[in-house]
Amino acid sequence: MSATMIREFRLPDLGEGLTESEIIVWKVAVGDTVTLNQIIAEVETAKAVVELPSPFAGVVAALHEEPGTVVEVGKPIVSFEIEDDGAGGSAPDAADAKREPNLVGYGAVLEASGRPARRARTLAALRPERVAPVMVVAPLVDRPRSTPPVRKLAKDLGVDLEVVTGTGEDGLITRDDVRNVVGGGDLPAAAQERVGTQAEAIGPHTKGERETRTPIKGVRKFTAAAMVASAFTAPHVTEFLTVDVTPTMELLARLKASRVFAGYKLTPLTLVSKAVLIALRNHPTLNARWDEASQEIVQFNYVNLGIAAATPRGLTVPNIKDADRLSLLGLSTALTELTDTARAGKTGPGALSGGTISITNIGVFGIDAGTPILNPGEAAILALGAVRKVPWEYKDEVALRMVMTLSLSFDHRLVDGEQGSRFLQDLGTMLADPGMVLAMV
Structure with missing residues (x-):
């Protein structure tokens, strides 16, 4: 009969240098047998709700934190009873290090190149045998310790x-x-x-409190801090353009009816996103960022397209990596996956970082225009207004046409008024006459 040993799992750094996470729900209980990389909990970071996989195969011996508790990175959250491989409590050699379990989503092989030092520290934190055991977690001093x-x-x-x-x-x-x-x-x-x-x-x-207080934490806390930093760091300029998008809406109807797009979800956002990606080819200054530390303008030669998504936990802006390389079919699929994942609260930290330009669709709420705030680190953001059927000049007459207002905010340090205006004009031209794309690519 093989011997067993207790191994602690400490809360890892889930990305972007986040220092704490809140335990949302445990997916296991004491006594449960788990397998390597089985989801054991959902935790909420400052950016997203993340599924936490098990770093060990064994039996859950103890859960150290209750749901709703905010835990600092590096503190024990669960202990496992696993089979002793004979290594005991001594420090592992190189062979033992290779046998250390990789965690889906944030585990990595130590030999991987280009790994920042912060990640190396994270992996060390996951090895309890290298750290003095901490069985008593000191309570925070800002409020009495309770569940x-x-x-x-x-x-x-x-x-x-x-x-x-x-x-x-x-x-x-x-x-x-x-x-x-x-x-x-x-x-x-x-x-x-x-x-x-x-x-x-x-x-x-008891039958109706005069006030309700909700702690500011998680995604909403991060979003608030990021928006304040953006608003008071980048000099925002917002321009508006109202466009007759009747031809685009007619194109959308034809695409939906075609065999090629059968089973795909197509919306005005899909076509506008594609038009934005095309317009950026002629106006790359909108796909850049201002690096204050190095006093450089960083020009991106790829497009990670951010899409603002309203979720029960607050606003998030996940992005589609290398969106400029996708066909309309690929973009449709990526947008559907992105929005479905965001609404389910399953967006990972990786999808929330590295965006280069963003779109927010305020039209779904019946709003015509707005002044969107830049996502930190990006030069521009486009807001799509509602598509409305209104009287409009058409071929020297007044007719009912489908109209949309585009609101473009940009960082005036990076983008001149002329550059922003020309980008918005090209975007409007494509939406007013999709055939003009042939003249722009």
Whole structure:
């Protein structure tokens, strides 16, 4: 009968130097047998919800954090009971290092070239035998240590957790601790007075709180910080162009009816995205970024097209890598996968970084125009307004035509007014007459 050993899995750096993640849900329980790279949890970083694969094959011995807990990178989150390979607790040799499990999505072979030092540190953090075991996680000092269910109970009962002394492990506040406070317990006089005041207020407000407070964290916190940084760093200029897109909408109807696009999802966004990629060939200054540290303009010779997506957890802007190399069919597929993944909250950190230019489709909300804020590190963003049937001049007469307003924001450090205007004009020309693409490629 082979011996077993306990191995800890510490929260890894999930990309972009993120320092913490929140445990959303555990997919396993203590006693479950798991396989290598089996999904064991969903965690939310500042950018996305990420599925966490198991680094070991074995039995779950302990889950160190409750769902709803924000955990710092490098802290233990789960322990596994695995078969002892005979290496014991000694430091692994080169052969042992090669046997270290690779984690899907963020594991890597140590010998891979071009690996930043930060990644190497991350892999080291995943090897508990190289680090002194940490079995007690120090509580954060900004609020009493408790679990989400206990915090909800305290809120429902009107109890301030600051007056509660935790009797659980490492000072953890339990449900009984909260209930004891409501009964008075052995609290100091000042604390009892506070609790009494809270208890008196429970009745009038239980059927409708006057305020609801939601912690700013995860995707929304990151988005807010990024947008503020962008708005106060890059000098924004926004230009508007209203276009008769009737020919484009007619083309869209024909494509949907054709055999070639049977089973594919085509929308106005699909055709506008393709037009943007074509227009960038003649206006590459919009596909660049300003590098303040090196005082250089970085010109991208590829296009990672970002698409703003509204999700239950906030706005994200995943991007399609090398979108300029895709055919219309490929672009249609990529857009469908991108939006479906974003709505499901499964977008990975890799898809949220490295964008070069973005599109936001505000028309789906019935909005005609806006002043979109640049995605940090990009020179331009295009907002698509709603397609509306309105009276419009057509062949020297007034007719009902399908019209859309394009709103282009750009970084004036990188893009002159003339360059932005010509890009927008070329884009409008293609949407007003798709046949003009032949003259631009």
